Structure formats: C-alpha cells, structure tokens
Amino acid sequence: MRILLVExxxxxxxxxxxxxxxxxxxxEVARDGLDGRHLIEEADxxxxxxDVMLPGLDGWELLRLIRRNGQVxxxxxxxRDAVEYRVKGLELGAxxxxxxxxxxxxxxxxxxxLLRRGPLRERECFQVAELHMNVLKRxxxxxxxxxxxxxxxxxxxxxxxxREGEVLSRTLIASEVWGMNFDSDTNVVEVAVRRxxxxxxxxxxxxxxxxxxxxxxxLEDRG
Amino acid sequence: MRAPASLSMxxxxxxxxxxxxxxxxxxxxxxxxxxxxxxxxxxxMLQGRLERMEALLDDGESIAALxxxxxxxxxxxxxxESLLWMLDAHxxxxxxxxxxxxxxxxxxPAPEGRLGAHxxxxxxxxxxxxxxxxxxxxxxxxxxxxxxxxxxxxxxRLRLWLAMGAGAVLACGLGWVVVRRGLRPVRRLAARARxxxxxxxxxxxxxxxxxxxxxxLSRALNQMLARLEEGFAQLSRFSEDLAHEMRTPxxxxxxxxxxxxxxxxxxxxxxxxxxxxxxxxxxxSRMIETMLFLARTEQPxxxxxRETVDLQGLADQLCDYFEGMADEDGRELMSDMQGRVRANLxxxxxxLANLIDNALRHGRSGTEIHLVSRRDAGDWHLGVINHGxxxxxxxxxRLFERFYRGDPARSQSVGTGGLGLAIVRSVAQLHGGEAxxxxxxxxxxxxxxxxxxxxxxxxxxxxxxQR
Numbered sequence: 001m002r003i004l005l006v007e008x009x010x011x012x013x014x015x016x017x018x019x020x021x022x023x024x025x026x027x028e029v030a031r032d033g034l035d036g037r038h039l040i041e042e043a044d045x046x047x048x049x050x051d052v053m054l055p056g057l058d059g060w061e062l063l064r065l066i067r068r069n070g071q072v073x074x075x076x077x078x079x080r081d082a083v084e085y086r087v088k089g090l091e092l093g094a095x096x097x098x099x100x101x102x103x104x105x106x107x108x109x110x111x112x113x114l115l116r117r118g119p120l121r122e123r124e125c126f127q128v129a130e131l132h133m134n135v136l137k138r139x140x141x142x143x144x145x146x147x148x149x150x151x152x153x154x155x156x157x158x159x160x161x162x163r164e165g166e167v168l169s170r171t172l173i174a175s176e177v178w179g180m181n182f183d184s185d186t187n188v189v190e191v192a193v194r195r196x197x198x199x200x201x202x203x204x205x206x207x208x209x210x211x212x213x214x215x216x217x218x219l220e221d222r223g
Numbered sequence: 224m225r226a227p228a229s230l231s232m233x234x235x236x237x238x239x240x241x242x243x244x245x246x247x248x249x250x251x252x253x254x255x256x257x258x259x260x261x262x263x264x265x266x267x268m269l270q271g272r273l274e275r276m277e278a279l280l281d282d283g284e285s286i287a288a289l290x291x292x293x294x295x296x297x298x299x300x301x302x303x304e305s306l307l308w309m310l311d312a313h314x315x316x317x318x319x320x321x322x323x324x325x326x327x328x329x330x331x332p333a334p335e336g337r338l339g340a341h342x343x344x345x346x347x348x349x350x351x352x353x354x355x356x357x358x359x360x361x362x363x364x365x366x367x368x369x370x371x372x373x374x375x376x377x378x379x380r381l382r383l384w385l386a387m388g389a390g391a392v393l394a395c396g397l398g399w400v401v402v403r404r405g406l407r408p409v410r411r412l413a414a415r416a417r418x419x420x421x422x423x424x425x426x427x428x429x430x431x432x433x434x435x436x437x438x439x440l441s442r443a444l445n446q447m448l449a450r451l452e453e454g455f456a457q458l459s460r461f462s463e464d465l466a467h468e469m470r471t472p473x474x475x476x477x478x479x480x481x482x483x484x485x486x487x488x489x490x491x492x493x494x495x496x497x498x499x500x501x502x503x504x505x506x507x508s509r510m511i512e513t514m515l516f517l518a519r520t521e522q523p524x525x526x527x528x529r530e531t532v533d534l535q536g537l538a539d540q541l542c543d544y545f546e547g548m549a550d551e552d553g554r555e556l557m558s559d560m561q562g563r564v565r566a567n568l569x570x571x572x573x574x575l576a577n578l579i580d581n582a583l584r585h586g587r588s589g590t591e592i593h594l595v596s597r598r599d600a601g602d603w604h605l606g607v608i609n610h611g612x613x614x615x616x617x618x619x620x621r622l623f624e625r626f627y628r629g630d631p632a633r634s635q636s637v638g639t640g641g642l643g644l645a646i647v648r649s650v651a652q653l654h655g656g657e658a659x660x661x662x663x664x665x666x667x668x669x670x671x672x673x674x675x676x677x678x679x680x681x682x683x684x685x686x687x688x689q690r
Binding site: 101103152174178179180181182184185186187188191192195212213214215 | 494495497498499500501502505508509540543544545546547548551569572573576577580583643
C-alpha cells in the first residue's frame with residue numbers, strides 16, 4: 001500500500017512517515033504543494049494524506065487536482081477545525097479529515113478504514129482463543145462458560161473483535177458504541193472496558209483485552 | 224458643510240445665528256412700522272392741505288384772487304417737495320406750485336377725495352378731490368415727493384443692518400464665553416476620566432457636584448467602569464487559572480522526564496513514561512481545544528446550524544452513555560425529559576453530558592440523578608438534578624466561570640477541570656439562553672435555558688435554520 005504524505009512541518013512529516021512505515025505502509029513525503037503535485041502526477045498512490053496549509057500550492061488546489069485525475073482516497077489534516085473548513089474539504093472531495101493535534105492511533109484507525117476496500121463485511125461469528133461470539137444469536141461464550149453481557153457490553157466487545165489486533169482510541173470507542181462524537185474528560189470508556197473485562201477476562205487466566213497506555217484498548221490473543 | 228468640531232464653537236455660532244434671526248425680525252418689524260407711520264402722517268398732511276384750499280375757496284376768495292397771491296401757498300408750502308395744483312374741468316392748471324417740474328397729473332374725478340401715486344412719477348404721493356365752485360368743476364391736487372422719506376428710511380435701514388451685524392458678533396463672542404463657562408464641568412469630567420487607566424480601574428467619576436445631565440452621564444460611565452473592572456478582574460483571574468492549569472501537566476512532563484533521564488531505564492519503564500506523557504499531552508490538547516471552543520462560541524455573530532432535537536431520545540442516549548459510571552457509584556440516572564427543541568444537537572449533547580458528568584462528580588453516592596425538561600413562558604429549561612452538599616450563594620455565581628472549582632483539593636483528579644460548566648454556559652448563550660444553578664439543603668439543580676421565541680414559526684417553514 002503506497003501512501004503519499006504532503007506535509008510541510010518537518011517534525012510532523014517525519015513521525016508520521018516513520019509511524020506509517022512501521023505498520024507496513026510505503027510512505028512518500030512531499031514537503032510542499034509543488035512537490036506534492038509532481039508526485040501525484042508521477043506515481044499512483046492508494047491514499048493521500050494532505051495538509052491544508054502548504055507553501056507553493058495549498059491543500060485545496062492539490063485536492064482539486066487529485067479529484068480531476070482519479071478516485072484515490074484523501075485524508076485531510078487541518079489545523080483549523082472551524083466547520084466551514086471541514087465542509088469545504090469534504091465538498092471538494094476529501095474522504096475524511098483530522099484536526100491537528102490528532103492522536104496517532106486515531107490517524108492509523110482512519111487510514112485503515114480508508115484503505116479497507118468496500119464496506120466492512122458483516123461477520124456473524126468471531127473467535128479469539130477460546131472466546132466465541134455469535135452476533136445473530138447474541139451469544140458470547142468463553143470456553144464452556146456462557147457470558148451474560150448487557151447490550152452496550154456486547155456492542156463494545158463486538159467492536160473490539162471486529163478490529164482485533166488494532167488499538168482503538170477512547171474517542172473512537174465512544175463514537176462507535178454510544179454515538180458520542182466529542183472528546184470529553186469523563187472516563188466512561190475506561191469504566192465500560194473495566195466492566196467488560198470483569199466478565200470477559202477476570203474469571204479466566206489468559207487476558208484478551210489489553211490497555212495500551214496513552215493509546216487505547218486492543219483485543220488480541222497474546223499467548 | 225461639516226459642523227465645527229468644537230462644541231463651544233458650534234454652540235456660540237448657533238447662539239449668533241439665533242440672535243441674528245431675532246434681531247433681524249425685530250429690525251424688519253420696526254422698519255416696516257416706521258415706514259407705515261410716516262406714510263400715514265404724509266397722507267394726513269396732504270388731506271389737510273386739500274381741506275385748507277377748499278376752506279379758502281369757501282371763504283369767497285375768487286380763483287383769480289388766489290392766483291394773485293402765490294405767496295400764500297409759498298408760505299404754506301415752504302419747501303421744494305410739496306406740490307399743489309388747481310385744475311379746471313379740462314385739466315388746465317389754474318394754480319400750480321410745482322418746484323420739481325412734474326407734469327400735470329391726469330386724475331379720475333373723486334368727489335370724496337382720494338389718495339394715490341402720481342400717474343407719471345411713482346415716487347410722488349398725491350391727494351385730490353373734485354368739487355363745484357361757482358358752477359365750475361375744479362380739481363384740487365396736493366402732492367409730496369417721497370425722496371426725503373426714502374433717504375431717511377435708507378439711513379435707518381443702514382443703521383439697522385449695522386446694529387444687527389454688531390449684535391450677531393457680540394452674541395457670538397458672548398456665547399463663546401458663556402458656553403466655555405457652562406461646559407467647564409464637562410472639561411472637569413474629562414480631566415477626571417483621563418486619570419482612569421488599567422492600573423486605576425477602581426477610580427470613579429465624582430457624580431455629586433455636577434449638573435443633572437452630567438450627573439446622569441457620570442453615573443452611566445461609573446456603571447460602565449464597574450462592569451469593565453469586573454470583566455477585567457475575571458480576565459486576570461482566568462489568565463492566572465489558565466497558567467496554573469497548564470503548568471500542572473507541563474510540570475509533570477518536565478519532572479517525570481528529567482527523573483527518568485537520571486539513569487538507564489528498562490524498556491518497560493520507558494514505555495510507562497511515554498504512556499504517562501501521552502495522557503498529559505491529551506489533557507493539554509483537550510484543554511486547548513476547549514479554550515478554542517469557548518473562544519469561538521463567544522463570537523455571537525456566527526450562524527448556528529440548528530435542527531429539531533427530540534429531548535427524550537437525547538436523554539436516553541446520554542443515560543445509556545453514563546449508565547456504567549453511575550452504576551459504579553451506586554447511582555441511578557432517571558430521565559424525565561420530553562419534548563422537541565430547536566438547537567444544535569452536538570452542542571446541546573455536549574452541554575448536557577457536561578452537566579451529568581458534573582452531577583456524577585460532585586453528587587452523593589447511592590443517590591439518583593434526574594434529567595428534567597420543562598417549558599416556561601416559551602423557553603425550554605433543561606435541568607440535571609442531583610443530591611449533594613448545598614452550594615453557597617457566592618460560589619453559585621462563579622460556578623460557570625472558566626476553571627472555577629468549588630473544591631480546590633479536587634483539582635488534580637480532573638482532566639481539563641473547571642471548563643465543563645463554562646462550556647454549558649457558552650452553549651446556552653450561543654442559543655440565546657442562560658445557565659444557572661439552584662441549590663437547597665436537599666438537591667442541587669443545574670439548568671440551562673433555550674429560548675424558543677420563533678420556534679413555532681421555524682417549525683412551519685422547514686427551510687429556515689438549516690444554513
């Protein structure tokens with residue numbers, strides 16, 4: 001998967017390129033708008049991450065150019081979160097936007113979503129280690145034990161299973177499970193994960209739900 | 224034309240203008256009255272002369288005798304402005320005293336005596352009369368040229384103009400002096416106002432010894448100063464609080480990093496450190512984001528996209544969200560919200576979430592939290608009611624200020640602490656409403672109001688409010 005990153009702030013560009021490279025993407029960096037245009041015209045990319053404020057040629061112009069030539073997904077990075085900016089970006093054909101400062105986990109999650117071709121396949125069954133979920137029957141078992149989960153606990157576990165191995169930020173969880181689209185100070189998500197853990201992990205020896213400090217939560221079998 | 228810049232100049236010019244109009248009117252009236260008076264006197268004199276001529280004829284003097292005694296008329300007339308004709312039926316003068324040498328006037332018969340201008344010379348006034356004498360028809364004409372009168376009136380006019388001009392100049396000058404004197408309190412007010420600056424915002428204008436108007440002005444300015452002082456104090460408090468709030472996470476970051484750098488650490492310790500750092504960064508980031516949000520909501524010019532919000536649905540979503548947290552503390556969320564309001568859903572949800580969060584933080588364990596809505600005189604009041612310690616009056620007024628915290632000891636436990644209720648107030652104000660708190664021994668209620676003045680109208684035309 002090739003990603004073009006157009007970003008003039010060198011520290012930001014460096015850590016993003018390094019981070020995306022570490023999870024397996026091939027990243028090319030353009031330090032200004034003209035460079036970006038050159039690369040877009042030269043090569044094919046699977047995703048473009050675009051800063052709005054750029055020297056030479058701004059993000060809006062680049063986006064117009066990209067949209068003239070094809071349907072490559074574009075993720076906007078903007079330092080301004082005024083509604084007009086978001087709307088303008090989306091109207092010009094951006095697929096998603098992130099407001100600076102953003103968390104890297106958040107960016108990674110969005111990049112994965114954009115690169116996942118087509119809609120997420122609805123799965124009926126999940127299996128991680130001896131944890132088993134049947135979505136249609138709304139049944140969760142671990143080994144021989146049937147787990148009694150509330151609706152929200154079930155939704156949370158389903159989200160973690162769907163994105164098995166991915167670190168999910170608190171914001172993403174709050175948004176996906178409760179439809180709350182703002183960063184708040186409350187530790188609702190922590191509490192919910194703790195309660196889910198009490199049912200899914202605590203009675204058993206092997207832990208499946210892990211906390212990545214400062215990043216979020218991930219469900220995986222670490223053996 | 225631009226009005227003069229100085230108030231004194233403007234007032235004295237107006238003063239002069241008013242004097243000019245008054246003096247001019249008075250002068251014109253007097254001039255006119257004098258002219259009429261003189262004309263009336265002249266007419267009387269001419270008529271008198273006719274009567275004397277008639278009397279001479281009646282005394283039996285023959286015309287021939289009269290013609291032989293021209294000195295009689297000369298004495299009688301005695302100047303070069305008077306005219307006298309005695310004309311026969313054909314208009315031929317029998318007697319003529321005519322120093323200016325005017326032509327013999329042709330006049331219509333007038334048995335009763337008439338007054339008028341000389342048909343050939345406008346500036347000559349005539350009185351004439353026709354009568355029968357010894358069977359002959361005679362016309363007696365007495366006249367007077369008006370040159371002298373005109374000269375006199377012209378001199379009088381000149382004097383009037385001069386007097387008026389002098390009066391206007393004098394009025395302007397006096398007006399200037401009077402106005403300068405009268406405006407002295409304004410200058411004193413200005414001088415006192417000059418002494419008030421940022422460092423002396425507590426100073427006030429003295430409002431006791433001035434005129435009524437200035438007293439009102441001083442009072443209004445003093446009220447403005449009081450508001451400014453309060454706003455300024457609030458701003459300084461806010462800056463202090465902000466610095467303090469930013470200093471805490473920065474101090475943690477700095478201290479923890481320096482402590483970790485003292486010697487080599489294990490990978491796990493570095494991971495722990497970085498993880499803890501991320502939490503602090505997130506805290507700072509959220510704080511800045513919230514500050515931006517508050518700053519933005521304080522620009523009331525921005526158009527707020529609104530939609531119809533179903534309160535029951537919103538309350539259910541929020542209860543759902545906070546259920547776990549409430550349950551941990553042995554508390555229960557009860558929703559009694561109903562109805563539909565026009566509001567910005569995201570902002571309203573955020574405000575209510577902050578209220579519930581506040582209730583969970585500060586309420587008593589094991590009690591209930593009620594979400595209620597009620598319609599009050601057209602406004603919607605949305606409230607979150609919880610059981611907790613009563614909040615003192617002084618504190619209640621400041622609860623919605625940024626960074627304000629009732630209990631300083633709690634400050635470490637909260638992320639961007641003290642901004643939650645400020646957001647609630649901002650959201651309410653953005654919708655044109657208010658946020659406030661009621662407290663008694665049993666419960667604390669936090670309210671926000673949403674005015675719905677033109678709601679019904681909006682509902683009827685769905686195009687509106689979706690800008």
